[in-house]
Amino acid sequence: MLLPEGAVQFQISDPNKEIPVTTSNLNQIPFEDEVLVLGGGAAGCAAAIALARKGRRVALIEREPTPRHKVCGEFLSGEALEDLYLLGIDVTSLGAVPIDYVRLAAARRAAQAPLPFSAASLTRKALDTALIAQAIAVGVRVERGRSVPRSASGSGPS
Numbered sequence: 070m071l072l073p074e075g076a077v078q079f080q081i082s083d084p085n086k087e088i089p090v091t092t093s094n095l096n097q098i099p100f101e102d103e104v105l106v107l108g109g110g111a112a113g114c115a116a117a118i119a120l121a122r123k124g125r126r127v128a129l130i131e132r133e134p135t136p137r138h139k140v141c142g143e144f145l146s147g148e149a150l151e152d153l154y155l156l157g158i159d160v161t162s163l164g165a166v167p168i169d170y171v172r173l174a175a176a177r178r179a180a181q182a183p184l185p186f187s188a189a190s191l192t193r194k195a196l197d198t199a200l201i202a203q204a205i206a207v208g209v210r211v212e213r214g215r216s217v218p219r220s221a222s223g224s225g226p227s
């Protein structure tokens with residue numbers, strides 16, 4: 070399908086129901102929500118939670134039908150822990166493991182030092198599950214298993 074420049078092709082599970090989304094036909098998006106967040110990872114969930122807390126009606130579209138493990142270091146820095154706390158995520162109750170020191174190893178030599186801040190480790194699957202659950206808890210309408218493919222013009226989200 071040929072789309073105008075800047076158009077995003079909105080696809081729901083049935084590929085025959087792809088909906089080209091342009092600024093001129095945004096009202097035709099089959100959502101009544103004020104804000105549409107694409108992607109239910111850390112950034113998308115944080116944005117959706119913050120907006121919903123401010124009273125905006127938010128829908129979040131996540132491509133994966135269920136949370137899954139990702140290639141990730143799973144290290145939560147002090148800043149990340151603070152941000153998650155402010156989002157309402159208690160990583161300790163999710164089973165996060167505290168990290169107190171950093172260790173560098175090469176061949177047979179190793180050195181370690183205490184971390185100058187609190188840190189923790191949590192699987193991305195557990196973290197993403199909790200973030201989506203918190204988004205739902207604050208009123209975000211979450212749609213899983215849907216995606217927005219790259220537009221024919223190449224300028225839309227992938």
Ligand SMILES: Cc1cc2nc3c(=O)[nH]c(=O)nc-3n(C[C@H](O)[C@H](O)[C@H](O)COP(=O)(O)OP(=O)(O)OC[C@H]3O[C@@H](n4cnc5c(N)ncnc54)[C@H](O)[C@@H]3O)c2cc1C
Nearest residue numbers: 108109110111112113131132140141142143144216217227
């Ligand atoms: C190997 C590796 C190790 C890392 N280790 C760490 C670490 O230890 N600590 C740390 O803090 N950070 C780490 N990071 C960085 C961290 O993973 C990213 O900063 C973080 O995931 C970015 O969040 P995000 O929400 O932008 O993207 P993502 O977490 O990638 O989330 C994007 C979401 O959007 C969905 N999506 C994508 N396309 C579409 C679409 N078209 N329609 C609908 N949904 C869509 C995806 O399914 C996904 O759920 C690591 C990254 C890598 C690659």
